[in-house]
Amino acid sequence: MQLLAIFHQLYDRHGPQHWWPAETPFEVMVGAMLTQNTAWRNVEIAIANLKAVGRLELESILAMPIEALAQAIRPAGYFNVKAKRLQHLCQFLQQHPELDQLDSDQLRRQLLSIHGIGPETADDILLYAFNRPVFVIDAYTRRLFSRLGLVEADIGYESMREEFERVLDADPRLFNEYHALIVIHAKEICRPRPMCGACPLVQMCSYAVTT
Ligand code: SF4
Structure with missing residues (x-):
């Protein structure tokens, strides 16, 4: 399953993120x-x-x-x-x-x-806050996954959320870590000017091979 493979690649690259950074x-x-x-x-x-x-x-x-x-x-x-x-x-x-x-x-x-x-x-x-298996979509998620060629850049919020939730197990720990990994990856590597040479997803990325 591609979404799970991407998760593991990101986890291996960045490690656990310990989100959300809050006490309560x-x-x-x-x-x-x-x-x-x-x-x-x-x-x-x-x-x-x-x-x-x-x-x-x-x-x-x-x-x-x-x-x-x-x-x-x-x-x-x-x-x-x-x-x-x-x-x-x-x-x-x-x-x-x-x-x-x-x-x-x-x-x-x-x-x-x-x-x-x-x-x-x-x-x-x-x-x-409620530990529910709901996948968070943000601009980082949209940028990363549209570059990977897995969604259209203008995909609607609900369509993208439902796709993640359809494919992945409804596990709040997985969703927690996955969203945090997307954020760190988009901030550090898949930036507006991406550093594809440092990216573990480069072999599967349609954006990287066309730029
Ligand atoms: S290969 Fe480049 S464009 Fe593709 S996900 Fe990695 S950093 Fe982003």
Whole structure:
């Protein structure tokens, strides 16, 4: 199975990634919201700011004046918008304490109903906070797999997610590690200007042989 072979190649090249870098499921959710349209290092600063003022908890974030919350997460960019979205998420979580009882499809629909949560953020939360077998698709996944010739570059989010979930075993540990490996590979090797000479996938890559 090609997707599994690619996983093993990436794992052999990069090793275990130990995702998601967070201490609690709630921190995963906050990070998933903050990482929209910004680099992870900026999210780390914003989360460190929240921790420094003792606010990285649902009730604490809800109790924060929106301006103070925005200032704390300022390094993550779009901080006014993200502060509102974070409080929406916290309100939702407070009003729905039974979320972890839902099946994955129901939980996904609930998450997507929250203002500011799109498919990628919902799937980050499903996989890394709720440990559900949902494959996360992002720009790195699209770039890598379209270069490999396995999907069209403009494939829709849901089509690509469903294809991964159809082919691979529904194992959250596999999906966790696979997504993390895709990210590191796209950041370090299959970059916008790819380093094909250092890539373990070069023999199977249609992009590499045509450039
Ligand atoms: S061979 Fe080059 S283009 Fe293909 S996956 Fe590797 S780095 Fe990306």
